[in-house]
Amino acid sequence: MISNKNEELQKYNDDKKQLYIISSKYINVLYHAEKRNEQIPLVYDLLRLNNGKYNYVSIACNYNLATQFEISSPEWSMTHINEAIETNEKVGNKYFLPHLYHFKGRLLYNKGDYQNALVFFKKALHTYHKKKELIYIASMHNNFGMCYDKMGKLDLAIKETNTGIQILTQQKKINNEQKVFIYYMKGSLAQYYLQLKKYDTAEKLLLEKWRFSFKNDNTRMALFAAKDILSIYDITGKRTDEDKIIESLKIIESKLKNVEDKIILTKLIKDYYLRNDNYKHFKGISMKLADLNDEQDQFAKNELSKTVDAIDSYIIKEINKDKEDEKKKNILLFFFLVFVTAVFIGFIIILRMKKKKKEELREKEKIIFETSKEILEKDLQLQKEKVKNLHLNLNLKTETQKAFLENLKKIKKTKNIEPEEILKDLQFKINNLIQLDKKDNEIINESSLENKLFMDKLSEKFPVLTPQELKLCVYFKLNLSGKEIALLEKFTVGSIRVYKAKVKSKIGLTKEEDLGNFLNTI
Template identity: 45%
Template sequence: MKFFLYSIFSLFLITCSSKTEKSDNDYFYRITEELTPISRDSVEIIKIKNREFEKLKKNREKKYALSYEYVNLFLYQDNDIKQIPFVYRLLNKNNDEYPFISMTSNFGLALKFENTSPKLAMQFIDAAIKYDEKMEERYYIGHLYHAKGRFYYNKKDYRPALNYFGKALKSFKQDEVLYIASMHNNFGLTYDKMNNIRKAISETETGIRILENKKKLRDNESDFLYSMKGILGYYYFKNKNYKESEKLLLQEFEYHKDKDEDDTERESVNSARKLSDLYSVTDQNDQRKKIIEYLLTIEPGIKKTYNKIVANEVIQKYYTDHQDFLKLKNTSEKLVTLNHVFDDENRKSIQEITNVLYNRQIKNINDRHDYEMNAEKSKNFLWIIISVLAFVIFIIILFMLRSRNEKEKIITEKQRQLLENNKKILEQDIKFQEEKIKNLHQNLNLKMETEKMFRENLIKIKKSKNIDAEQVLKDLLLKVNNLMQIDKRNHHETINESSIESSIFLKKLADRFPTLTNKELKLCVYFRMNLSSKEISSLEDSTTGTMRVYKTKIKSKLNLKREDDLVAFLSKL
């Protein structure tokens, strides 16, 4: 399963060809499609890296800075010590802007720390799942669930492992037969650990059928098909069905033996180990000897120390069973040396990874310290700005209040002076009105006396027969002139008094009803005085009917109905 997960991570980027709504994320998908076929060709990868660098120089966009770093994940995919710092740097530069970059980076880190730091690996895989869920189309959620299920499997926490393998199975599309078959194989591995060999066999057979039903298999699908056959053969071996076990294990052994590839040395050694165990139990010594001879042939060319150890352990067990002490001694000494080498390699790898994590942690602490210091400086600076602004605002408000108070004092003083002036004017006006009323009373009394005398003379003329007519007429004319002088004086005073009021009234009326003519405006003054049409006609030297027509026209222009009172309306203006 471990080999398959690493294969998934290598093939993981192959499946990144799906479209997303974000054009920048889609750009990273396209780069992935371009890099996947040449993932082992460092020269071609460097060409793409240089191309992205040229784009960065021209555009200075963050997208190209990220794509330049992203190519390094392919360039150093087999070198953990170099790749891990690049992944961290890519995560920092991305700063969660592109979920695709964050997701693939966290997924890669999860697989890198799977054996050395399982707890850290679980944190990375959880982060990768969250980022994948942010994207609208979850093309990789199945692989992430698969990885998380494997991490639980490694912890021997088999129930959650089954749960996540099941979630992964539901996430894959129907045409993704390799991944679907892989999930059934994982079910089988988990049930085997739970001592349910019947379910383990059933699930593994399901996975094999899925791949065998496909018409044309790719190389990686064929590799996995025969790996599942070897696993199923080992289940039959545990179930003591040796015939079926041998058949399947031989198929796996012959398939990997014929492939001259570095990537298959582990499968070749493991298939040989399982066959050697089978032949040991079934006492097929000749067949077991052939397996040992095969291992002795390939052992010098095996590159990975762990695979060398497995091969020599199989050989050691064979020499032990056959009591070949000399060869057993040599093989045991070689195993001691190989284990020391393997321990040194692991120690060195762990130390290097620890150094990377330590440096990363120190950098995070420094970055956090710098961030907190900058935040504190920004906070202090902000407080200073706020304090200065508050002080300035306080001064402005104080100044405004003071100015407003001064203005209010000035306005109050002006109002007081105005009131005093108005009071003086009003007092003068009152005195003037009192004098005028007094004069009017005097003129009125004089007029009444004159009218009385005029009336008495008329009566006297009527009663007397011998009277000088000319003298009487002169006396009457004199009295009439006196009456006219009195009326003229009263009229002049009244007109002067009312001229201002009439002019204000006429201006209001003309502004509000501009269609009124000057003649109509003049008549409105008479109507406002509640004079009758007959009285107005005598003043205007016109007929009563004409005044009534004018009154009707004026009411129409004033938007009054026939029954509305014109005098009351004009009095309210």
């Protein structure tokens, strides 16, 4: 492309015809197509140089500028597209006319003027080539559907979107671009059924879109299809394919280039972890989301800086041109000031949105913390009740054993006593001991998973502890006495004291420090 530009400049130097300098400038504009901030001044320069001489150049430049300002300054965009349409209509249906109608319809749609947007979409439909531009014709029917949706006419929205789908699916050979657009329209159709609360139909269409886009490596389409499906699950509570969708998001994450898309994906995964109480991964993904928001803020700042630099460069260049008309300079300067203001306002809005998102994230984390705290408090209360019941059972067991021994002594000392009555009483006390053991086991078994998790954590932190010491730590945590533990395990009270001293030594506690209190912090 550089060589083409140089060739045109050489022709201009040889023949001094303005056509060649214009063509070289036009090639230069195309060369900077990927560098928006550098292209805008070049387009204005070309537009000024052409000065309405060549219709194609005027139309192309105005169309280019209209697309550049669609988001940052819709009014400027509308001014340029009107200029392009007016010029193109004078030469008939050629160049960009159907696309210009289409673009103006889009601007009107974004503005909320759906009735007039329909007018220009229909103009575009009638000017597109019926056989060569099927995808654009289908696109117009999809746009009709979008307008009817905003106008509250969902039946017409569904009808027009289905028409667009049929136009492409009825072809004998469908290329990949057409396939992509078919599933894009199915996504639009799903949104209309979603408004009608036909969730199953909407989910089916979105799953088709998600499977196609994921299989064909269309990462952005897969992301937004997944987002819409998960929003349906939020409404219905049915999460049939949620795990598969989240896994697919993890796969496409590295393929996304746009930071905003990465933020959307990360938020979906974060919400998934939150729903499933996966606080470990939730914390990590929340930090990642915060980093992405910071990256987006920095990107916006850099873009603003580039835009301002490009504008400053152009303004300085224009000021240094002695022969430049003063009125045009003022108009251009005014335009650039408006543009900078619009970009700056947009940047401020972005920062506020990011700040709001961060505040929402902090609020959610606060809710999670409070919920976790409440759960822990309830769990602690439950454990206290269990310990209380265990102590009670142990005391009853001790008293029953004492009574059992007393009866045995009584049998031994007393000669004139009916053994049958004594045996019945002994049998009753044995049954009591069995029932108390059963209750103790139920309490212990009920906490078996909790105890296992506790012992795993303790073993990870203090690997020097033996399995037996870990098991006894469960009782030490409950603040059971040596006598109470001896009733549950085959140890003497003295052995339990020795074990307790060893455990305190291994984990670095002094004699004065309470082992039970320490273990309850694990």
